[in-house]
Amino acid sequence: MEEFAKYVHLLPDVHGDAGEFAPPPQRPTIFWIGCSDARVSEARALPGKEIFVHRNIANQFNVTDPNALAVLAHAVSLSTVEEIMIVDHTNCGGVAACFQAADPNQPKPQLHWALWVWLTHLLHLAKSMVGQGERALIDENVRVQVKALRGVLPMLTSRKFKVTGHVFDIECQELQPVEV
Numbered sequence: 001m002e003e004f005a006k007y008v009h010l011l012p013d014v015h016g017d018a019g020e021f022a023p024p025p026q027r028p029t030i031f032w033i034g035c036s037d038a039r040v041s042e043a044r045a046l047p048g049k050e051i052f053v054h055r056n057i058a059n060q061f062n063v064t065d066p067n068a069l070a071v072l073a074h075a076v077s078l079s080t081v082e083e084i085m086i087v088d089h090t091n092c093g094g095v096a097a098c099f100q101a102a103d104p105n106q107p108k109p110q111l112h113w114a115l116w117v118w119l120t121h122l123l124h125l126a127k128s129m130v131g132q133g134e135r136a137l138i139d140e141n142v143r144v145q146v147k148a149l150r151g152v153l154p155m156l157t158s159r160k161f162k163v164t165g166h167v168f169d170i171e172c173q174e175l176q177p178v179e180v
Contacts, residue, residue: 026050026052026078027050027078027080028049028050028051028052028075028078028080028081029049029050029051029080029081029082029083030046030049030050030051030052030081030082030083030084030085031051031052031053031054031072031075031076031078031081031083031084031085032046032051032052032053032054032085032087033054033055033059033061033068033084033085033086033087033145033149034053034054034055034059034085034086034087034088034089034168035055035056035057035058035059035087035088035089035092035094036055036056036057037089037092037093039089039091039170040087040089040168040170042087044173045087045168045173045174045175046175050080052074052075052078052081054068054071054072054075056068056118057093057094057115057118057119058088058092058093058094058095058098058118058119058122058141059086059087059088059092059141059142059145060118060119060121060122060145061086061145061148061149062121062148063148063151063152069152069156072084072149072152072153072156073156076153076156076157076159076161077157081161082161082162083161083162083163083164084149084153084161084162084163084164085163085164085165085166086142086145086146086149086163086164086165086166087142087165087166087167087168087175088138088141088142088145088166088167088168089138089167089168089169089170090135090138090167090168090169090170090171091170092138094115094119094122095122095126095134095137095138095141096109096134097109097111097115097119098119098122098123098125098126098137099126099134099137101123101126102123102126102127102129102130103130121144122141125137125140125141125144138167139167139178142165142166142167142178142180143165143178143180145165146163146164146165146178146180147180149163150163163180164177164180165177165178165179165180166178
């Protein structure tokens with residue numbers, strides 16, 4: 001605590017006049033839940049849009065994840081947000097790992113145990129879709145996440161939102177809708 005006290009005077013006065021240093025308020029119209037993959041840019045997919053973003057491995061929306069619920073609760077409290085987008089992408093490493101692990105003829109990818117814990121739901125989905133192809137798993141993952149979000153949304157707000165699912169094609173750099 002003494003170490004911290006040495007630096008308190010360097011912190012901005014949050015009660016004072018921020019003047020010219022005050023950032024403009026955020027006014028996103030879209031809440032984007034997507035993958036952490038650096039190759040996927042919500043700004044490139046939706047140029048000119050102000051977007052509130054939540055990212056994680058394989059764009060999972062787990063209703064028991066307090067972080068995801070907190071971010072969703074904040075997003076729906078923003079009066080400017082009108083649409084919630086769940087976005088996966090082609091060549092998703094999380095999907096590819098689960099796709100491979102679900103195939104009994106393939107070796108299980110060597111991932112850290114924490115990733116396997118995170119990907120548990122996606123792995124179960126992959127096991128139910130063996131033989132259907134990796135793109136089919138990507139699309140179904142988006143559908144599952146959209147349905148989960150739609151299920152919890154009424155518990156957080158009475159506002160109505162457009163909730164959509166998409167796949168960002170990395171090669172084409174284009175957003176493709178997924179029917180839910």
